[in-house]
Amino acid sequence: MSFSPRIVGNKPVPSPSREELWKRELGFDENKENISMVEYHTLQRQLEDRNKQRDELLFKVKTLSDKNRVYMQKLEKEETTKRQQMKILCKTQEIKLEEKDSLIENLQSIIEDHETKILQLEQSINGNTKVKPPGESTHTSSSTQKLIEHVKTLQSEKASLIERLQTQQAEMENHTCRVGETDVSLQETIAKLEKENSQLREDLGKYSNGQLTEPAGPCHTDTEKQVEKLQSENQRLTSEITELNKSQAKTAKLFEQSNEQHKSLEAEIQRLKRKIENLQQELSHKRKTIEEKEAKHQDEVSKLMEESIKNSRRMRELMVEVTRLQAQEPEVVTKIKVVEVQVDSDKIKAELQSCQEERDNLRTKYDDAQSKCSNLSTELSQEQLKNEDLVNEIDGISNKLSEMAQVTVEKLQQAEDDKERAVTLAKRECQETIHSLQSKHESLCQSVAEMTPKYSQLIKSYKLLEKQVKGFPHHLYEVVSQVKQETSRAIHSISDHNKDLVRRYHREMYLRKKYHNELVELKGNIRVFCRVRPTIKEDGAGPMSQMVVDYDKDDDGLIYVNNKGRQQTFEADKVFTPQSSQAEVFDEVQSLVTSCIDGFNVCIFAYGQTGSGKTYTMEGTRENPGINQRALIELFRSTKEKGRDWSFTITMSVMEIYNEAIRDLLSDDPGSKMEVKMSPEGGLYVPGLSVVQVRSVEDVNQMEVKMSPEGGLYVPGLSVVQVRSVEDVNQVFAVGQRSRATATTNMNEHSSRSHALLCITVTGICKTTNTKTTGKLNLVDLAGSERVSKSGADGARLKEAQNINKSLSCLGDVIHALRCKQNHVPYRNSKLTYLLQDSLGGQSKTLMIVQIAPVEKNLGESVCSLNFAQRVRSVELGQATRKVEGGEEVGRVHGKSVLMHCLVVESL
Secondary structure (H helix, E strand, O other): OOOOOEEOOOOEEEEOHHHHHHHHHHHHOOOOHHHHHHHHHHHHHHHHHHHHHHHHHHHHHHHHHHHHHHHHHHHHHHHHHHHHHHHHHHHHHHHHHHHHHHHHHHHHHHHHHHHHHHHHHHHHHHHHOOOOOOOHHHHHHHHHHHHHHHHHHHHHHHHHHHHHHHHHHHHHHHHHHHHHHHHHHHHHHHHHHHHHHHHHHHHHHHHHHHOOOOOHHHHHHHHHHHHHHHHHEEEEEHHHHHHHHHHHHHHHHHHHHHHHHHHHHHHHHHHHHHHHHHHHHHHHHHHHHHHHHHHHHHHHHHHHHHHHHHHHHHHHHHHHHHHHHHHHHHHHHHHHHHHHHEEEEEEEEHHHHHHHHHHHHHHHHHHHHHHHHHHHHHHHHHHHHHHHHHHHHHHHHHHHHHHHHHHHHHHHHHHHHHHHHHHHHHHHHHHHHHHHHHHHHHHHHHHHHHHHHHHHHHHHHHHHHHHHHHHHHHHHHHHHHHHHHHHHHHHHHHHHHHHHHHHHHHHHHOOOOHHHHHHHHHHOOOOEEEOOOOOHHHHHOOOOOOEEEEEEEOOOOOOEEEEEEEEEEEEEEEEEEOOOOOOOOHHHHHHHHHHHOOOEEEEEEEEEEEEOOOHHHHOOOOEOEEEEEEEHHHHHHHHHHHOOOOEEEEEEEEEEEHHHHHHHHEOOOOOOOEOOEOOOOOOOEEEOOOOEEOHHHHHHHHHOOOOOOOOOOOOOOOOOEEOOOOHHHHHHHHHHHOOEEOOOOOOOOOOOOEEEEEEEEEEEOOOOOOEEEEEEEEEOOOOOOHHHHHHHOOHHHHHHHHHHHHHHHHHHHHHHHHHHHOOOOOOOHHHHHHHHHHOOOOOOEEEEEEEOOOEEEHHHHHHHHHHHHHHHHHEEOOOEEEEEEEOOOEEEOOOOOOOOOOOOOOOO
């Protein structure tokens, strides 16, 4: 194998290095310093993206495992309840069946004995001359028949109950098999998830250990493959869970389908019955119509006969008229000839003229008669044709009638013969029956005499049986009422047991939270509280104002968010709903506030997007104050209770961080910038820190600067005010609120544009032992995180938003470094994190309150804040220490770390 260099043009050129390839892809020049910095920032951004993706995938795996656990619990509960129900039903059915079986057997034995006796008595009575009254025997037979029918109904009920029991047992077995199969499938799914989770953690561990040493190109490719693999696995697991839900829903539909089929069959039977009734009615109607048509046909035949007779009569009359007219014609001709001979005289002419006229008239009459005769002849021919048709039809009908008469005669003859044969047969049978009855009568007459005493005994037993039968409904009612009482007692016991289980469940939840809090105190974890504000007018109307947040009724540490049709679950140490009051929130943080009297450092944050209610939670209103004023009131109350043995001094200072500059809100010149410096003892301090005793607002504006003897967390030139009552506190708050920077944006009408810090120092000296304790309480109202595209900030507002987002991003970097336990934590990247170094460095109890909005409009910000809160909750700061100074020694005594922390920080 020989080496062949790369040829460019006519000259061999060496292969490019990885640095040259990166440089060529990014399009930079030959400046190696710029290239190295660009490479560093690019790799750093890629590393942050991979870390975010890894955290999200881990959270998804945890969510799926929680869902599987919930499904397993639901299946177990359902199985136990159904087993209990089936046991109760089986027990009650068995008891009923046993009672009915015993009762039926007794009745059957009694009835069989009585039936044999009754038959023997009836046979003896039929042949005896001394017959009892018919009413008594009828009454006996009817009572016996009723008793037999009652026994038959009981037997049918027994068979139906047995069938129901068998069907319920079969359903129970099927349900048990299905539950077992579901259990096996869920256990396999859980095992797969745990295996994949462990594999994922190993891959992530390998990735986190090798991501700094491996080259950038392969790291990028492997991470993308892992992400794609995890996404495909997530989709597969989601589909499996949906299939399990579907299979569980199918089991619930079996009973409904069987009931629906039964109802459909009953409806079909009713429909067929109605159809049969309609057909019967239609058949009877058609029979009536046929009979009516036959009668009508007979009427028409009679009418046609009458018309034919009338036509024949009329034809004869017309023939007579024609012969008469033909006989009159020769007389007219002779008269004409005589008139022609006598035309000589005028008189004869006149007569001739009149005769001619008469002749013309007669000719016209003759012509009319001829035409009338021809018409009559045509009519006569037509009537003859009709008459012939009618005659033919009458002949056909007469033939049919004759045939029917002949058939009727034959049937009558056959019926007569049948009747004679039946009569003879009946006579023969009757004679045989009479002979047999006579013989039986003779034998019965003999047996009646023997059965008379038995009959009297049977009457007595029958009366006893009748008495028992009359008492049977009462006995049955008592048995049914007893069964009902036992069932109600069993139901009450089950309900009491369920109530006891619920009570024990709540007690276990309380103990779990208590032990969890103690464990968190020992580890020093930051605690997270979540508070959801109610809807406000800025949320608007329409689809974007729909609620997307839901809560768990049994666990106040869970919150559910409907993110684009998919429900996400987030955990916190405490979740406050929109109905929670300021007093309820302070009750949860009261123990932290009072622990600063014992010498602990306490820090409470309020964080979230702009307009989520941070300032309301920390400051509140005049009528409903927030944590700040309630904390000072509680400090005054607690110090007053210990005033007999201790002497306390409470001082406070108010500052803000505006555009990465520290401003004293109690100073005459709030615009002067300040810096944070480190004291020789290791803490942050301000050279020339002033301590002022305030009695009015003028005292706040005319403070004298004094040197603090013990350093601590403060800023050079920062005003520190000593307060002794609630009135002093209100005056200081009023001065600080007037100086704080606020502005109006699209998301909040009164948006805080700076981070506000209220620093309270409580110094206590024991009057008997001269022991000194120093505790600090930092209450922080951070500015709201916002997206410039949504808030519509520009100009000075845009610069403020950029500085706010920068400081919050630095806070996120510090939290990430503390969570990963890195050696270097970037506190100095921002003034905010630099001031909070003592609170986040493990020497204090820290609580972060996350504020979120519940509507669809702010879904993205709320989800980002809750995701960040999950990461913050896993940070371990270490156990908090108590600062106690004696007369000759200074010691730090470890105490409980009540780090109740409710933070929601939005990742930008």
